[in-house]
Amino acid sequence: MFPAKDTPTSLSNNNQERVVFPRAPDFSHAREAIVLSTDRSVALGAVDLHKSYGATKANRGISLSVMRGEIHAIVGENGAGKSTLMRMLQGVERPDSGHVVIADKPVVLNGPAEALALSIGMVHQEFMLAPDLTLLENLVLGEEPVTRQLGPLSRIDWAKALREGQGLAESIGAQIDWQRRTSSVPVHILQFVEIIRLLRRGCNVLILDEPTAVLAPPQVEELFDLLRNLRANGTTILFISHKIGEVMALADQVTVIRQGKTVFHSTIAETTGPEIASHIVRDAPPLETSPPPSRTVTGEPVLELDGLSARSLEKSQSLDNISLQVRAGEILGIAGVSGNGQGELAECIAGLRDTSAGNIILQGADITGETTLARRNRGLAYVSADRRHEGLTTAASIETNVIAGSHRAPPITRGGILSRKNLRQEASKRLAALKVVFGKVTDPADSLSGGNQQKLVFARESADNPKLMIASQPTRGVDLNGIAAIHGLLRDFRDQGGAVLLASEELDELIALSDRVVVIFEGRLVGEVTSPAGAMAQIGQMMVQGDAA
Amino acid sequence: MMTNMTRRILQVTTACTSLMAGSALWADERPAAMIIAQGGLGDGSWNDTANAGFQSGLEKTGVEGRTIESADVAAQGEEIMRRAADGGFGLVISLEWIHGEPMEMLAKDYPDTNWVIMNQTRTGDNIASVVFGEHEGSFLAGALAAQVTTDTSIEGINADATIGVIGGFKAPGIDKFIVGYIQGAKAVNPDIEVKVAYADSFGDPAKGLQMANAMFDEGADIVYQVAGGTGIGIIEAAKARGHYAIGVDSDQDGMAPGNVLTSMVKRVDVAVDEIVTGYAADNFPGGEVIQFGLAENGVALSEMTHTKDKVPAAYIERVTAYKAQIIAGELDVWDVSSQGYPDFFK
Amino acid sequence: MQVEQILVSTLILTTPILLAAIGGLVNRQAGIVNIGLEAKMLSGAFVAVIVSSATQSWFIACLAAALSSAVIGWMFSLTITRAHANMIVAGLGLNILVAGVLGFILSWVYKTSGTLRQPDVVLLPDVLPEFFEKIPVIGPALSSLDPLTIFAWITVFCLPFVLTNTRIGLWIRATGNAPHVTRAVGLRSLAIQDASTAFAGFFAGLAGAHLALASLGLFNEGLTAGRGFIALAAFYFGRDRPIQTAMACLLFGFLDNTQIRLQTAGFPPKLIGMTPYLMVLLALIFTSVRAQRKARL
Amino acid sequence: MSSSIASRSIGILLPLVVSLIVSGVVLLVIGKNPLDVFSLIATESFGNARRIAATLSAATPLLFTAVATAVCFRSGVFNVGVEGAFLVGGLAAVFLGFTLPAAWGFALFPICFFAAALIGAIWLYVPGILLAKFEVDEVVSTLMLNFIAVAITGYLVNGPLLSPLSGNNVTPLIHEVAYLPRLMPPSTLHAGFLIGLVCVAAYGFWCRYTPAGFEGGLIGLNQRFSRAVGISVPRTIVGVMILSGVIAGIGGAAHGMGQMHRFSDGFSPGYGFTGMAVALLGRNHPIGIVLGAILFGALASAGTTIQLFSNIPLDLVNIIQGTVMIFAVVELGRISLRRKKGTANAG
Known part of the structure; x- marks a missing residue:
């Protein structure tokens, strides 16, 4: 891992020496694919990214160019491939083919630290802030200003840290009480702190992953004001969302991703909400149409x-x-x-x-x-939104998962004794009824594919005639x-x-x-x-x- | 490799069986085993003193011997003793009080083995019970301390009629000392105040030191230690403060020359040594209760090598007189282990 | 009248608990509950006696005790941070293991058991010049101060500063609070935890050195007498904050010291001995109940 | 499946191998042949029927404390308070064993065992309810309760319950009718061993064949999921703590009525903690627990009696036991120098 305190310049040099491409890189088409506008440079981009996880093709050709100083929105449904794209842009994962572009140059990233060193910072939905520390402590953690260099024993220059924090907060128009304990601070302020931390670390490209998902509308307004200020200061922002209204209100450019591909790109000025929406859902998988609209429930x-x-x-x-x-x-x-x-x-x-x-x-x-x-x-039956943590116990066996909840009822438990035989029978019956594809009933639920995991959940929840x-x-x-x-x-x-x-x-x-x-x-x-x-x-x-x- | 290992294992097994075959091989010199009581070796007191006697006895007689420690000595005592008897040991000594009942039973199963138990009387032709007169020796220590504590002519002594005693744990075996000490002190001066405290540990010298200091602060100038390793700290405190400690079990006068007034020497070592030599000489006191009281010189005050010049001869004479009375049976000293707790000490 | 003396002995009894608690609280701030303090105190006491006798220097003895225990602490930490051992069980295991190894060394190298006396063990000196003794009330306490006691108290009062104002202090607190955050900002959280356990070992080693060299000059198997657990109780009671923990240590040292008085007042010694544990239990209940009340509002 | 058996056996063997290596090195350093010593330990543990009986006798209390521990560990409750419950349970059984009239005869067994189970249950109910209701950290609360149990029983046994005319802190002996029968006289192996095996079997049965055991295992794996399928997590936590207390209490009673026949200082030299190591070594599995208890029983009994035939001090046993404890909880498969990046997002 790179020491975070190295300067970006030395790192990018360093980095270029270490660049190893899995396949002979061919950047010949890179310029034309990326550059939409020649008078400004690409701060962050992607050329024909592909990424598969096993049989799942998460990204199947994504190209993107985020121009310096713009707010660029990426929209798409859940599962369209946004988060995979983010992971590659941030260096958490490497593309199977294609490449990431930073500051007009194709790069290979070996981790978020390298992206950070190249001034790319990401604000996750889960904030990376220690709840018991103050905001100021979180701000400087990992890159503390010191009064005198004494290695780990150096005294942190809190006055300087505070000046830096206040300066940055002011520059983007945020009001932050830096001495407050993180756990007592409203969530949008935490988001600002995350952003300021990245700015302080020299990031000029920020990736925000659905930043409004956790915010209340007035907070969203505050965030947008702040992002606009950032743009005015020259920061480039990549903004991931599936809310068209927000995109229209905030972004300069929009790119739509559907089923792992970029399907649409435009400046906001040249498009409309409905048009974006149509690209998000067009060619949606052929789902059965709803029942006749006249269907009345009695x-x-x-x-x-x-x-x-x-x-x-x-x-x-x-x-x-x-x-x-x-x-x-x-x-x-x-x-x-x-x-x-x-x-x-x-x-x-x-x-x-x-x-x-x-x-x-x-x-x-x-x-x-x-x-x-x-x-x-x-x-009552309940299919949880959080399948992996609430819908299932992934470490437990398939039979346990499909029986849990009914384990006290006959035929599984009779007279206080839980019959393993009946349990297994009942489990097999339930799994068969919903055509869950699995290896053995004693395998952990983790071994199932996502769809089969969810079918397992339904097999359990629908078994007792809810x-x-x-x-x-x-x-x-x-x-x-x-x-x-x-x-x-x-x-x-x-x-x-x-x-x-x-x-x-x-x-x-x-x-x-x-x-x-x-x-x-x-x-x-x-x-x-x-x-x-x-x-x-x-x-x-x-x-x-x-x-x- | 494999064969090597097998051979080794065979060797060991034969070594064991030959040891187990015992009686045939050693005849009268079957080895001796001594089971160490709770607290283990290194308690600086009971176990260590007994072990010293055991080792010297073995050395003198050439009898082979082992000491056995166990973290679980209370529960495993019976198995250990049985294993020793099975393993061909001719003499089994247990220092653990709680082994009394099982030993009585085992002695019947193994009539050819000689058994020794301490601080209690057990019946059986092949059991020797050793009983010490700690209360008697402690009485003398108390009597001496009570006389000295008001004699301000002696360096380090204040006018208060206050002395102290610190026990390891609160337990009857310890209170036997303490009660004797108090009785001795009261015999000299009925109004004397005897401060009693327990360190709750036999191996915490740091605490012993502080407890003794606290007693000195409260006006005590002589503190009797009945606390094993903790007592080391009590003696250190006496040395540091220029007051007096009374040693216990072995002659501790030399640990802080001049600051250990005397030591209540309890000849556990002599007792064990004598038993081992008796055993080697085919003279095991089976079925007997061996008294190690004042009369038998099993308990005594030390020679007071470093302090006898400080203490007026009259005091020592009075102590000697008490000793004679006790031996003569004219003076009864309360024995907690056979009489329970007296009214003056609850 | 005896206030002076109570002060002196409370201070001396507090020092080993305090030293161990300092290490333990830093360790716990970094996210590791150190049950193995007892073992490290014991080994520290042992090393201190050996080295003091060999070098005739209390300073080298303390340093050796601290460093050897720090190494033990560091290795112990590796089993927790790198091999995911459960810290409670590993700590209990360490206590047994170290006691076993020391017992073995005593019997095989020094041909003794339980207690080790070495010739010419140099004790901790009194630091302050004698005229301090003339100061009323606190005079005797001052004049009996040994270097480790002074060091312990200096550390206690420096520690809040170190923890809040130095990089390592911030790293430790962040690691204990949210290790994934520490990692995310590029710090090596596991190495930080290891360092904190080595630190705890260092101070536990000093605690052992104090037990051995403050006044006794010998090693005894029972020397620590559960003080590692009292230290644990202290930093739980002080909720890992240095000053509060130090106050808890003082309280426990004072309780230890006043045993005699309480005993003569009719309290059974065993029950007095359990007060620290009872207090921690009650404090724990109190804070948890209060926290929950707050959360419900 | 086969790989999980393999990894399980590695999990059990690793600590043993490491501890043998560590103690072997120690032995070599002092010029002993480790193989000789280990084979002597083996003969002293399992060499003949009597030695086996002695080993099983030493393993008996560990069966109880290990099961009492496993009940909680399996449910994700880190109860380290079995030692305390064992002590208070043992004292309760012994107390009734000598105070109730001897004429009650065999009725004393159920009464004493019931009392011990009850006291043990109450003892661990306290930290259980504190954890379930107020999220009081169970590790600390149960650890503190251990010290409190030692203090209280220690006080009682040298105060109110002290046997008159004793030289040690002991209660009077219980009535002879209340002695648990011995299984292989003259060995001290007593019926408590069978009760222990029954407890292990019952534990195994409870895990697999009762709804409560099913629920315990589930909350140990995933509390949110358990809640969502209708399992009351607080009730289950309190339940397993009570169960743990019951088993520990019964263990104390069996030890008191089968082995010691009284309560004394040193009634438990840390059976609760050794039981923890046994449970971890046996991976909370009934068979693993039995094997682990026998292993530690063997160490305790053979470690003592080898002193009769060699000059190996008891400390060797401590070294082996301490090493086993540490490595019983090490997860070999997960040794890593740096945690994987993926976990960085967790929490």
């Missing part, structure tokens, strides 16, 4: 929420007075920009999060104070075949009279599956669409702005 209400509210804990969104109904034989979609409370709402209904007011009624019974177990016994299924981001990180299968499962469940509460950030998915869609915005329900087909624009509007105007 089933009994299975789930009723009456004025449900929940407090915000740590980084979570609070919920405010949510009322809704899901009937038997109905899929109710919940649309919303990530972080607006869909996940929290699902957790409240599943009994994994405390509510502060309102009632949850399942099949006529008030379950507000009941445990998760009691709710499940009443027919009345209500809460499906939170059910197709996140699932391949196309898997998505089709999971959509089929949800439809079948509905058609057999089940009620589904579907939370998804994939608008296509919501529209394809839902009988009705409600939109959640900042923890409140802001609208309802009774025939979702063709209402994408309307829903999108509400998701972004919180009203249908």
Whole structure:
């Protein structure tokens, strides 16, 4: 790893000597592919990047050029290949073919430290800040200004550090109390600190990975002001998002990625929101179309929420007075920009999060104070958005994963004794019913592909004839075949009279599956669409702005 | 390689079996084993003194012998003793009090083995019980201390009629010393204050030092140590402060010449030595209770090589008189181990 | 009347606990709970006695004790940071192992057991000139100060500064708080943890040297007498903050010292001995309950 | 599957091999042939029926403490307080064993065992509830409780419960009718060993064939998942702590009524901590626990009796035991000089 204190110049020289290309590099086409405008230089770019993980082709030809001093947005759906691209731009991973361009030169990066040394910095969604340290301490950690050089024992020049921090904060128009403990500071300020830390380390290109996902709208405004100031100071910004409104409001350039390829590029001035949207979703996988729009649901209400509210804990969104109904034989979609409370709402209904007011009624019974177990016994099923940490125990066997939750019920447990034989039988039955592809039932769940993992989750959750299924981001990180299968499962469940509460950030998915869609915005329900087909624009509007105007 | 190893293992096994075959080979000189009590060797007290006697006895007689330590000596005692008997040992001495009952039982199973237990009386033709008169010796130490503590003509002595004693753990075996000491002191001066404390450790000299200092601060000028390794610190404190300690078990007068008033010498070493020599000479005191009291010279005050010139002869004479009374049976000293706790010490 | 003496002996009893606790708290700030302090104190005491006798220098003896324990600490750290050993069990194992090795050395090299006396062991000197003794109340305490006690207290009062104002201090706190962050900014978090454990070993070695050389001049197997665990209790009680930990050490040293008084007042010695542990337990409960109340509001 | 068996056996063998190397080097340094010593240890542990019985006798308390530890470790609860529960449980059983009338005869067994289990359960319920309800770090709370248990039992045994006319801190002997029968007289191997095996078997059964055991294993792997499928994590934590206390308490009772027949200073020379090493060495697996307990039992019994036939001091056993403990928790497969980059994002 490179010592971080080396100057960028010496490093890039150093770096060029060490450049090793897996294949004979051919940069002959590089210039033409990248350069869209000749009067300014490319701060950060990519030429025809390919990257596969096993059979999954995450990037299949991505080219990109971010001009110096611009805000450049990359948009695309989840799974379009944005995060893979970021990892390669940042040097965390190497492309299978193609190359990254920094400051007009093709480079091979061997890690984030090298990218950092070449003035490329990234702000992750998980902040790299130690919670118990002050902001100032986090700012200088790893590159402390010292009064006199004594190696690790050098005294840190806090006055200088503070001057630096304040200077940088001022230059981008941020107000930061540097002496506060990090854990007590609002999340958007932390984001500013991350940005300032990168600036302090000499970064002039910043990559921001969905920076608004965790922010409330006023905070988003503050962030945008700050980013504009940065641009004015000459910093280049690569901004990853899937929110068209934000892109239109902030960016100079936009590049759309779909299915691992760049499909569209334009300056913002020359395009429109709908045009970008059309590129994001065009040629979407052939999903089954939604049921006839006239389909009316007449089933009994299975789930009723009456004025449900929940407090915000740590980084979570609070919920405010949510009322809704899901009937038997109905899929109710919940649309919303990530972080607006869909996940929290699902957790409240599943009994994994405390509510502060309102009632949850399942099949006529008030379950507000009941445990998760009691709710499940009443027919609640929950497909977690976080499959790898909450939906599954990846280290445990497949059979354990598919049985957990039903392990106390017959035929698995009778008279207090858990029958391994019945467990295995039941597990095999469940896995077969949903056509999960696996090796042995004793293999760890980790050995399954993403789609099969999710099918396993459905196999478990649908086994005990639930009345209500809460499906939170059910197709996140699932391949196309898997998505089709999971959509089929949800439809079948509905058609057999089940009620589904579907939370998804994939608008296509919501529209394809839902009988009705409600939109959640900042923890409140802001609208309802009774025939979702063709209402994408309307829903999108509400998701972004919180009203249908 | 493999054959080498096999041969070695064979060698060892034969070595073991020959040792186990025991009786046939050694006849009367079967080896001796001594089981070390809780606290282990290096306690600077009970175990170490006994071991010294054991080693000197072995050396004198040429009998082979082993000392056995165990981290789990309380629970494993019976197995260890049985293994020793099985392994051909002719004499098994245990220093651990808790081994009394199992030994009584084992002695019946192994009538050809000679057994020795300390500080209690066990019945059996092949068991020798050794009982020490620590209370008697401690009485004399207390009597001496009580006389000295008010004699300000002696360097390092204040006018307060206050003396101290520090035990290792609070345990009956230790309180036997302490009660005797108090009784001796009160015999001289019924109003004397005897400060009693326990270090809660037999191996913490640093704490012993501080505890003794604290007692000196409270007006005590003589502190009797019944605390093994912890006592080393008590003697160091006496030296540093110019007051007096009383040593225990072995003659500790030389550890801080002039600052150890006397030592309550308990001849565990002599007892063990005598038993080993008796055993070698086919004169094992089986079935007997061997008293190591004042009468038998099993306990005594030291020669006071470094202090006898400081202490008026009258005091020593009075101590000698008590000694005679005790031996004559005219004076009963309370024995915690056979009488339980007295009213004046609860 | 006896205030002076209580002060003196409290101070002396506190020093080894304090030295060990200093190491332990820095170690814990870097994210490692050091159960092996006891072992390192013991080896430090042993080395101190040997070296003091051999070199006639208390200073070299202390240095040797500290360095040897630092090496043990560093190796111990490697099993935790590089081989992912559970720190609690590895620490308990280290205590047993070191006691075993020292016992072995005693019996095979020095043909003794339990206690090792070496000729001409040089003790820690009193540092301050005699006239300090004339100062009322604190005079005797001052005049009996040995170099390690002074060093311990200087360290305690320097430590907050070092931890907050030096690079290594910041690195240690960051590593203990969020190791992934430390790594992300390019610092070698594992090496920082190893260094902190070596530091803990260094101070535990000094603690051992103090036990051996403050007044006794000999080594004894039971010399540490659980002080490593008392030190652990102290830095838990002081929540890893130097001054608070030092106060806890003083309190425990004072408790140790007042045992006699409490015993004569009728408290059983065993129960007095458990007070530090009970206090830590209660402090732990108190802080956790309070933290949770706060989180719920 | 086969690879996991291989890695498991490496996990068990590694600490042994390392400790043999370490102690072998020590022996070589002092001019002893390590092979001679090791084979002497082997004969003294397993050389004949009596030695095997002695080894099993020494292994008996470890069976209990190891199972009591494994119950918690398996559920991700780092309970180091088994030692304390063993002590208080043992004292409770012994106390009733000598205070209740001897005429009650065999009824004393269930009463004493029940009392020990109850006290043990209460003892560990405290840190359990503190962890489950208030997130009080269980390592520290149970460690502190160990010291407190030592102090309290130590106080009682040289105060209120002291046997009159004793030379040591011991309680009176329990009534002879309450002695657990010996299995292979004259060896001290007693019925407690069988009870220990039953506990191990019950533990194995509990892990595999009860819903509670299933839940324990799951919360040990993933608490969030467990919550989501309806398992109450706090209840499970308290449950395994209670279970641990019950087993430790029964272990103390078995030791008191089978081996010691009284409570004394040195009632447990650290069985709880050795049991921890056994559980880790055996990877919380019932068979691993039995083997580990026998291994440590062998070390304890043979390490003592080899002193009869050679001049190897007891310290050698400490060296072996300490090394085994350290390396039992080392994860060989994961030795790395620098943590992988991927983990940098975690947390």
